[in-house]
Amino acid sequence: MSFADDVKNEVARKSYSRDCCRLAELASLIKLNGSLKIINRNLALKLKCQNAAVARRIYKLLKDQFNFFTEIVVRKKMYLDKGNYYIIKVPPQKGVKELLLNCGLIYEGYSLNYRVKEEFKKKRCCRKAYLRGLFLGGASVNHPDHSYHFELLVNNYDYAQDLKELFSYFDVDIKYIKKEGGYLLYLKRADDITRVLNIIGAHSSLLKFENTRVYKEVRNRVNRLVNCETANLNKTVTAAQKQLEDIELIDTYKGIEKLAPSLREISILRKENPYASIKELGELLDPPLSKSGVSNRLRRIKKIAKEIRGS
Template sequence: MSGSFTEDVRQELARLPLGSAAETRAELAALLRLAGSLTVTGGESGMRRRLEVSTGSGAVARRTFALLQRRYGLRAQLLVRAPGGVRRRSTYVVRVEPEADEVAGDLGLLDARGRLRDGVPDDLDDAAALAYLRGAVLASGSISDPGRDPHLEIATRSGATATALAALVDRCTGGSARAVEASADRERHRMVMKSGAAIEDLLASVGATVAFLRWGERRLRRQLRGDANRLANADAANLRRTIDAAGTQVRVVEELVDAVGWDGIEPELRVVALARLANPGASLQELGQLLDPPVGKSVVHRRLRRLEARHAEVAPGGPSTVG
C-alpha cells in the first residue's frame, strides 16, 4: 500500500472548496467517527467532553480545522506531536474543547451511553453522502499505487460501520459495490475495494479528479499491454494504430481536463471523453453503443475531433490525430 499516493489523494481532497452546510456536516461526521476520539474529564466544574481528530496528514488536520470553523465558527486547537517512541512521523491533533458537546450533538456522534456511534448516518442526501465518503477517505482511507493490483480500504471501528460504508459506496457509484467487501482482520475492520473501475468511480465521485486520471492512465497502460499480448498474431500495423490512437485520445482528454476542468467541456463531448477513459480498447463503433442514447461511429469520430480541436485551443503543441 502506497503512503505517497494515499497522501496525494488526501492533499487533493483537502484542497477542494468547502461544501454546503449539509455537506460540511457530513464530512465532519465521517472524520470524527473514523479518526476521532472522545475523552471525558472531571473536575470542580463538573464533567467535560473533549473531541479530537488524530491524523498523520497535515492536510487532513487543516481540512478538519477549516470545516469546524465553517460549521461552528470556532477555532479548534491544532497540536503537532513530534516523532518519538513507536511514532515514526509527526501526528496532528485537532482538539475541540469546550464546544465538544455542541459539536457531538450536532453531528449525531454519540449513542445513548455517550459513546462514539457506529454505522453511517441515515439522513444523508446524495450530495451529503458523497461528502461523507470524502471524509471517510480523508480519515482512514488507504489506496494502492496506480499500476499495482487495485486495492482501496477504509479502516473502521466495527464491522457494522464497514458494511454501512460498503452500502454507501454502492449507492453513490452506481452499483460498483460488487467489488466492495466488509471484512475484519485481527479485530481491524475495513471496507475493501479491489476493482480498479470501482475505485476510479469512487475517486471521481468524491472529487479526486487528478487521482482518478492518474489511476485510469496506469490502468490503461496495463490493459493496452495485455491487449497487445493477446493480439500478438494480429496485424501489427493495425494494432499499433489502434493502441496509439486510444492512447492519444486519452492524453487529449487528460490534458484538456487539466486545462479547463470537466465543467469546461460541453456535455455531449464530456460523455464521449468519459467513455474513452473508461474503455480505452473500444472501437469508435463500440464507444457509440456505450452512450445513452447510442450514436453511430461517425458521430463519435466527430466528437473526438471536436475534443482534439478544443484541446488544441487550450493546450497547443499537445497530442493530435484522433484516428
C-alpha cells in the same frame, strides 16, 4: 509521497459545499480519527491524522462550522517512519456536545452511536461528503501501476454494514472481511476505484489513475502477444529441427533423390529454409500448397525416418 497521499492532498483542497455536507464530512472524519475525553463533566475532542492537508481541513471545518477554539499539535513519529503526525484538539467548550449530536456520534445520554446518521444517507450530496471524509480519515488506495486495491478499516460490524450500504448508492459493491482490530472494507476492481475517486472529487487523480491503467493494460497485452509469438516461434524451430534430422537420416541411408517427387521437393525446400513455418514452406512451393498439404508431406517423411530407425 504515495498515490493515496496525492489523492488526499487534492481532495483536502476542494472547496466546501453546503452546511449539511460539511457536517457529514466532519462526522466521518471524527468517527475514524476522533476520540472523546470527559474533563470536569465536559466533553473534549481530539483527532489525529498523518496528512498535513487533512489536518488543515479538519481545523477549518471545526472553525467555520462551529467557531471552536481549536489547536493543532505536530508530533514526530518515533519508529521507522520519521514523518510527522498531527493532533487537532478541541478543549471543553460550549457546542462540543451539539457537534457530536449533530454528527450522529452520540445520543442525548452521551452513549456512543456506531451507525451512520440517517440524515446523511438521504441526500446524494451528503453521501458524497461522508465518503469524502472516510477517504481523508482512513482509507488508502494503491498506485494503479501496481495492484488495484482500495481499503478502509473500521472497528464495528454495524458501521461496516452502513458503509457498504452507502457505497451501494453509487453502484459500488464494496466487500469486507473480519480482521484483527475490526472489519476491512476493500475494492479490487479498477472500475470501482475510479468511481470512488470520482465521487470524492479527486478528478486529477482519477485521470492519472486512468492513464496509468490504460498504459498498464496495453503493456500487459503487448507482453502477452510477445510471449505468444515467442512460444509459437520456439515451437516452429523445434519442429523444423526434427524435420531436418529426419531428412538427413533419409539422405544418409537412402538418398533424398530416391524419394517420391513431392517428398523430395519438400525435403530440399526445408533444408534451404530451416526456420520457415509450415505456411511459409507452402507459399514457396510452385504451385503453392496449403498448410495441411505441407504437413501431410512432412508426416510421410517422418514415417520413412521412423522405419529407418526401427530397422
